Amino acid sequence: MKSLCSLSVAAALLFSGQTLAATEIAGIELPGSVMMQDTQLTLNGAGVRSKFFxxxxxxxxxxPTAAHDLKQVLAEPSALVRLNITSGLITADKMRDAINEGFELATDGDISAIKPQITEFMGLFDEAIQEGDQFSFLTTANSVTSYKNGKLLSTIEGEAFRTALLSIWLGDDPAQNSLKKAMLGH
Structure with a gap:
């Protein structure tokens, strides 16, 4: 009976799309689940952001549960986007430029409603960025809490900001389509 119960749990996890095993991508070990602010989050998907090969x-x-599009992600009580830097070519200036471009694309060129939040968010990239750094953006309804290498940096309020930030990677005009698909488990 115990093994039948274990088999049922394993089958339920398989069909729910959730992964509990750790995954390695581009030399980065990604845990199958993480605990953030007393919430257990499961790896939905991951991929590599590349440029010029x-x-x-x-x-x-x-x-908390598997999602395969931005609408489903936004409906979740929390979502964590994590960026593990794998290249020494990424500088703070390049990261700011890429994030600003992402916000422009995510808002169809009209950042006016979230300009103060974007300005505050850009302050997260004032310090040097090095290969091996990890940025984590925990989104909950109406807020984004940001960490660098596990250290709390800030919490920025606003649902429009949260939606725009997630749209950088998961929206209609993402940073990279293949990365979006990988993060959404496609």
Whole structure:
């Protein structure tokens, strides 16, 4: 009976799309689940952001339950986007430029409603960025809490900001389509 119960749990996890095993992508070990602010989040998907045939970072998405599009991710009580920097070519200036471009694309060129939050968010990238750094963006309804290498940096309020930030990787015009698909488990 115990093994039948274990088999049922394993089958339920398999069909729910959730992964409990750790995964390695581009030399980065990604845990199958993480605990953030007393919430267990499971790896939904992960992939590599590359440009000109160079890997820049591994992007991963952790959720309470599996989701396969931005609408489902936004409906979750929390979502964690994690960026593990894999290239020494990423500088703070390049990261700010890429994030600003992402916000422009995510808002169809009209950042006016979230300009103060974007300005505050850009302050997260004032310090040097090095290969091996990890940025984590925990989103909950109306807020984004940001960490660098596990250290709390800030919490920024606003649902429009949260939606725009997630859209950088998961929206209609993402940073990279293949990364979006990988993070959404496709």
């Amino acid at each position: 160079m890997d820049l970072y591994v992007g991963s998405l952790y959720l």
